[in-house]
Amino acid sequence: MVSARVVKITHTVLFTLVLLASVICLGISGALVGHYNKEGYPPVHTGAYRDRIRITLVASVWSTAFAIILTIGFQLFGDNIAFGLLPHLIPVAIGFILFMIGAASLTALTNKIDCGLAGQTFSKCGVVKGLVVISWIDTILLLITLVFIITLCFIARGRYGVHKSTLYAD
Structure with a gap:
């Protein structure tokens, strides 16, 4: 079956990647919100850009906070129920749902925009496109992490019944 060492290594790698992508997304979305609050949002779809960039900011704050909490907590207290299957x-x-909403809606909004042709009407166009890319990367990493946790849930359920609550399957 799955050993505690494999679970710990996989958990550390996945959550470190999620944390890294979330911090990058947090920086980009935070900088965009600050810039657009000061300078004004693009003239086309002003409210749409504001809302979509802010949901990405919320998703990145959520994922960053919980990636830190779950990574450190699991490393220190892996056998504790507070860092078991359900709290993960x-x-x-x-986080996956928030990033899916933010990345998909921002992609739909910027899909047909060419930053070279947008010129002065859309400041920070390339940065918004970069936010779309890192948001999708974070969404994919969170999906992989979700599949990992659900797999551990099924392993724990099949092996221990409904009472197994920690992340370790052994």
Whole structure:
């Protein structure tokens, strides 16, 4: 079956990647919100850009916070129920949903925009496109992490019944 060492290594790698992508997304989306609050949003779809960039900011704050908490907590207290299956599953699922909403809606809004032709009418166009890319990367990493946790849930359920609550399957 799955050993505790494999779970710990996989958990560390996945959550470190999620943390790294979330911090990058947090920096980009925070900088965009600050810039657009000061300079004004693009003239086309002003409210749409504001809302979509802010949902990406919320998703990155959520994922960054829980990636830090779950990574450090699991490394120190892996056998504790506070860092078991359900406390991992819920924040990762919420983060995945938030990033899916933010990345998909921002992609739909910027899909047909060419930053070279936008010129002065759309400041920070390339940065917004970069936010779309890192948001999708974070969404994919969170999906992989979610699949990992759900797989551990099924392993724990099949092996221990409904009472197994920690992330370790042994």
